[in-house]
Amino acid sequence: MVTRLTDSPVYAHLWSTPELEEVFGETARWQAWLDVLVALARVQARHGLVPPEAAEQIAASARTEHLDMDRVAAGTRVTSHSTLGLIRELQRVLPESAREHVYVGATVQDVSDTWFGLVMRDVGDLVRRDVRALEATVLGLAEAHRDTPMAGRTHGQPGAPITFGFKAASWADELRRHLDRLDEGRPRWAVGQLAGAVGALAFHDTDVDPLDLRRDFCTELGLGDPGASWLTSRDRVAEFGQVLALVGGTLARIGGEIYELARPEIGELAEPTTATAVGSITMPHKRNPEVSEHLDTLARLARAAAGVLLEGTVVSHERDGRGWKAEWVALPEICLLTGTALGLARTLLDGLEVHADAMVANLDRFGDRLTSERVLAGLSGRLGKHAAQDLLQGVLASGEGVVDALVTRGVASADEVRGWMTRDAGTTAARMVDDVVSRARGREPGP
Missing domain, CATH: 1.10.40 (Ribonucleotide Reductase Protein R1; domain 1)
Structure with missing residues (x-):
């Protein structure tokens, strides 16, 4: 049963994208967690901590299609433990010889934080792709309208002449800084977590070098080694959220410009539209800037989620679920909101109507x-x-x-x-x- 409007099949397209649903959907999330367990078992096998055949049996069985997810949910509720239902269900489908080699020495946070690293890597790459595409579109507008005169406005009032190319260039310049932030931050965000109970990797401090084990574990998943356990050091997640919020803010600024300049009494820009689009069910003459408006809505929600992630940087000692568990809600949320905004902005700017004649007429007026x-x-x-x-x-x-x-x-x-x-x-x-x-x-x- 769908209880959130944003998850409704009727309205979900306004809050997420099919591409991001493949990352954050229930099945995809569970499979990502299983993939982390497979990587752990394989690396532990290479270091002589679990039998190689057990690692391969875990790899063969750790697929959501092999598991009864209702049993996983029931086990999670009964044990009040975030992953014990999953562990026991995986053990159930494994040969007896492999059952004791699942999830050896790992914690819930090792799994979920490593998933965060995968998410920040993959979503960051998607965001970068879309920001780069937007930059290319806006650069094209800047070049095409380099010398198209229009009124520059301050405090919402006509100020002095500029060109529309100059306005578009300011958008492009801001998008370029987001690309820089994404590139600079990726090595910090795309890391794994193998910390154990309090971050000291005590469980694995036996016949192997725990730091070598962690490095190999991260490499197995295509992630960087964090250098030090980050159980309560949540700046990575917070920083990633702030960058996404900044991206959303830029898109809202662009949308706000289009929203204002599309007003009929100004008429300098207009959103693309289709013959089937309905502006108003009671006022058929209207052509509402729905996409521009929604970019602002998405950005407001993204900033709120980013604030939750920032709050998570203030936590206690070596493990604290208060901030970390809130990230389970806020990180997917800001990723979905930002990805949706980027998709909408690409459609908006690819089809943006620029009315240069109205720009000149407003200057003359x-x-x-x-x-x-x-x-x-x-x-x-x-x-x-x-x-x-x-x-x-x-x-x-x-x-x-x-x-x-x-x-x-x-x-x-x-x-x-x-x-x-x-x-x-x-x-x-x-x-x-x-x-x-x-x-x-x-x-x-x-x-």
């Missing part, structure tokens, strides 16, 4: 007022910045024409004022577009 920064710069050279500010603000507040007002006050000629107004403010913005594009594509920026 506000006329000379949007050149005030350039006129202020011209006047500042002869009056001083603050005196020029006071003068120009008074002129604009009076409703006088800027050229005539400044000529009348004897502070500039008409040609000087018009020259200040017509100076191309987009030149520097366009150079920054070139710089962003060049750096993203591995070239040195031009002069």
Whole structure:
């Protein structure tokens, strides 16, 4: 029975993706935990701790299709232990000679934290793929609209001219920093855990070097060795969550821009749509920016989950389930939310409608007022910045024409004022577009 709206077959597409469901679905999660147990047995066999034939029997049997998952669930409830139901069910399907060699010297947290390492590696790679694809799309927008003029806005109000390429380049530059974060963080996150009861690997400190065993265990799973047990050192998980939250924040910022600029009275951007899409069931004329809006929703939830992961860094001694168990909920949640947002953002930006004519019309509508920064710069050279500010603000507040007002006050000629107004403010913005594009594509920026 589905009890959460986000898990409903009707609405699940708004909160997850089929690709991520393959990572976090019930069967996939159990199989990942079984794979960790298989890797442990194989490495222990190579180190002479369990018989090689037992390790292979464990590998052959540790498949979810061989297990009765209802028995696993019942055993988990009866024992009040997170993995004992799974262990006993696996033992049940194994030959008797292999049963005592399952899960030797490991703990619940060894299994679940190693799964976290696999998740952060694999989800991180998926996130990187989608961020890179988004960056490529946005770089294309930046290049195509390098010189497309539009109103730059501050505090929601028209400010001074920019280009749409400049706006898109700021999106691309932010996405590039997320790629850097993902690349830099991957070696920290993609590690395993084999710590034992309090992190000292005492169970394995017999006839083998426990650190060699742990290193081989991590290698078997394609993970890095952590260097030290991290049972209550949860910064890896928290950092990964913060990076995903930052990615979600960027997508929400982009969505928010599109949401605002798609308003009919502005009309500079529009989401892609289809003939079957319904904007409003009561107002058929509407074309709602549903995707842009949902990016904000997903980002809010992702930040909340990231906060839970950050809370988990404050825990006690050598094991503390309070923060660690909360991660079981929050880490999958933020991965699903971020992956969904990335998929939606790719669709949104791949089909984004850019209405350059509306951008120019909006600039024209506000006329000379949007050149005030350039006129202020011209006047500042002869009056001083603050005196020029006071003068120009008074002129604009009076409703006088800027050229005539400044000529009348004897502070500039008409040609000087018009020259200040017509100076191309987009030149520097366009150079920054070139710089962003060049750096993203591995070239040195031009002069």
